Amino acid sequence: MPAIEIRNLETRLGDRTVHRGLDLTVDRGQLLAIAGSSGAGKTVLLRVMTLLERPADGTVTLFGRSAVGLSRRDERRLRRRMGVMFQRGALFTGLSVVENVMFPLREYTRLPEDVIRELAAVKLHLAGLETDAATRMPAELSGGMTKRVALARALALDPELLFLDEPTAGLDPVSASDFDHLIVQLRDLLGLTVVVVTHDVDSLWQIADSVAFLGDGVVLANDRPDVLARSPVPAVSAYFGGARMQRAAERTWNPE
């Protein structure tokens, strides 16, 4: 049973059609990257999968069972099983780092305060943050730390499904590759299904099991990056055959 199954998806933003008949399947435990040129509808697709955007047509199946017209209760239950990390972190600015991570736990559980706090510490640690960052406010964090806190918050409820929007954008190369490793590690440790929207060529080559390439409102190709580089579809091979892509590919095959 796939974790996500999208059939014949159509979405519109205003009068602009973003997706026209898009199909996509994400298997459990898979780390799928969504790529495509700017404006191809990657983020909108992510918003559809996280139930933030309503499709104009088509079906979105999460965790395999069908349910039409989600009640608030079902929606809440479903959201509990997914974690979302937004591009710019979207941390709650009025709460400290640790409170940001504790927030979903407080909303969904009645665990003792001590346990929640310690669980938040575990998540921050998993996301690679030092303990002394916990009491800081989001405004006092660097870009990389903000991303890590956002990841820790996304992981707060041990989601089965993790969505990441441009997780490495704006990070220096070392932090970015650390972050990539972290995501793979977490996937293996926690058995997550991960969907990541990314422009980062290194991420695409190094962590993705499969890359879904978006264009013309559909998934033009969905395969391993090295297969995509030899794709017969011009838009795909142009994207993956580009100079930056090729250098990233060489780095992947000849790790220093």
Next chain:
Amino acid sequence: MSRDTGNRSATGDIVIAGDTADNGADIRFEDAERRIVCLGDWRVTGLDAVARRAERWRPSSAHTWVIDLGGVEALDTAGALLLRRLCHRAGEDARLANASEHHEALMRLVEVEPLQRVRPMTGNPLERLGRLTVAHLSAGLDALGFIGELMADLVPRLAAPHGLRWRQVAAEAQRAGVNALPITGLLAFLMGVVMAYQGGSVLRTYGANIFIVDLTGITMLREMAPLLVAIIVAGRSGSANAAQIGTMRITEEMDALRTIGITPFEMLVIPKLLALVICLPLLTVWADGLGVFGGMTVAAGGYGVSFSAFLDRLPAAVPAGMFWAGIVKAPVFALLVGVVGCFQGFRVGGSAEAVGRAATVSVVQAIFLVIVADALFSLAFQQLGI
């Protein structure tokens, strides 16, 4: 189902599974065998009851305890954390039984030094008073600094007015002045109506109906109209200025302006101030007119003072000095509202919350200062015999 779906049609369905519901988490303390048996689904959202029991539990004897995970059907980091805390409580030589490799991996994962609990800063009342005083004094100093900086930027520019951004001034005047016409007009009219009614009922008992002209004319022109306009503009534009500048600070637009070589004063503060200084006297005249008109309507409708009688009496009842005494206050109120709004905007740092706070504080402070200034004007006018 989804929050911001706008008005898009919703024929698409979102299809999901329910929970893979199985047995809830359970825990049994078998004191006789010194065994703790864990059962069921040990995942974060089903652990409330188990967590409460586990956290209350204390080992009854100091022997070796065994924690049996054989019955655990699912485990996540929250469950693993609870188990780890249980292990610690059971004593150093407690051991796990029937733990799968996955269970053990998770238990290792949650082995993290606990966070120090931060105590909220309370301190004794004296200390708090001291901190508050220092904070307010430094805010006062900041305000002085802001005004100084503003003057240093403003004065040379006023000497060469063609260099000012008149296009910005016009846009601000549209927002702060023209768009405020309906609300100020309506409220001034209603104030005039209310005053004429309340005053008229007293005056009528003395047969002095015609003095409604003096009453509404003087109070409206001299006090009510400038005050009313200043308060409305403080609520409309002062808060908007604070919020706009505050948001621009958070989004680094201020810094972007600076790097392009434009000071925020030049681009934002000075146009806003100029627009307010130009608009407030004009709005006051407008409110004067509508306020008096309100009084006139009531006088004609309820107290037998016709429009023409009212207008005949008006110049004699309200000398021009009264009118000017009201008008000269308006630019001062404008400066207060504008400077307070912009200053609060510049004090914003960090969070979205701070923007809201700045907007609120700017309105409260602006209204406060406007009323204080009005009182000072009254004193000064009295001394000068106006």
